[in-house]
Amino acid sequence: MAHISAGIGTSHVPAIGMAMDLNKTEEDYWKPLFAGYQWTREWISAPENKPDVVILVYNDHATAFDMNLIPTFAIGCAETFQPADEGWGPRKVPVVENHPDLAWHIAQSCILDDFDMTIVNKMDVDHGLTVPLSLMFGKPNAWPVKVVPIAVNVVTYPPPSGNRCYKLGEAIARAVASFPEDIKVQVWGTGGMSHQLQGPRAGLINAAWDQKFLEDLTADPERLRTIPHIEYLRETGSEGIEMVMWLIMRGALRANSTALHKHYHVPASNTAVGHIVISNSTG
């Protein structure tokens, strides 16, 4: 049977992808940010840790979905997904290969588990999905894992509640546990941490709040699932709401899971960058 071995949380700032694509990672501005991912790169490349499949939770930034179609939870089921042209040409990163059997299995399992997923086939993937892959795997010719994309609406209000996201994570864990292939799966939650990209309040960062969130992903996840939208907005900026997607990752792991690695850095462009690796408890 398939099993979830670990969860990863990370920001997905587009400028991080550009810094990698333009070979700027050794510059003073970027060096400390990338240094915090070095541990994870080594850890994830070890055979005992490397997943076969990553269920990658992210949000589409007006790329594959426009105002015409706004799915709250969408799951990509196609064979492959192309890196999107977000207005400055597509990133020169590998095509994203799905594990379509697992994706369709999660879709049907979650729907029967009361989560009405939107099934998507043709879908280009933007920085929300490709930047986390670049952060963990660098610049390979092909991504070393299959990726099941799960896109969450956090742009048009209301996004799903943190608790709803957590419960979706639990449903995804049940779906993975009933998939007959013997594969190792990770769940990644991406976006955040505090940032605001609009209006006179833009540039807001709340390091204390972010770091408590990182800590409570293992110390007190029950607190995190009850945080209302207004708290994310007031405390972490209008785009900090992306952190609800980390709760899908957390919900997919067992209660007593433990953190292996944490990293926090300000700034990347307008954004506070957070990162965590959580080993899934075995029982």
Added chain:
Amino acid sequence: MTVDIHAYLAELEDIPGTRVYTTKRARQGYWLNQFAMSLMKAESRQAWLADEATYLEDWPMSDDQKQAVLDRDYNRLLDLGGNIYYLAKVFSTDGQSFVQAVSTMTGMPLEDYQKMMLAGGRSPIGMRSIKGGY
């Protein structure tokens, strides 16, 4: 858990210097955002850059929205239903980064905004609630 939608929406309007992208704004800004989305294609970007006013003629946007786009007045565009991820297609076509475009909404020169970010960003103190002032 049942949410009082009116109390929920009222709270979203209580944040200083912030326009939360609610359904009301999504309706108001539908064509504005779809226009911005059209700039995802290289040939559309060329047509837009060649003659902005003519390009806008095909879009059923309000005169205010069209003028604010021509003026690149992003705070005004937020007020008229624009969403930042859609408006990003406009400033990306101008060759602006997120930092450059976002700084224009803060009333700060770009250099000062960048210094603020390097120093840890804008503090949330006093910026959480209009009514509460905290």
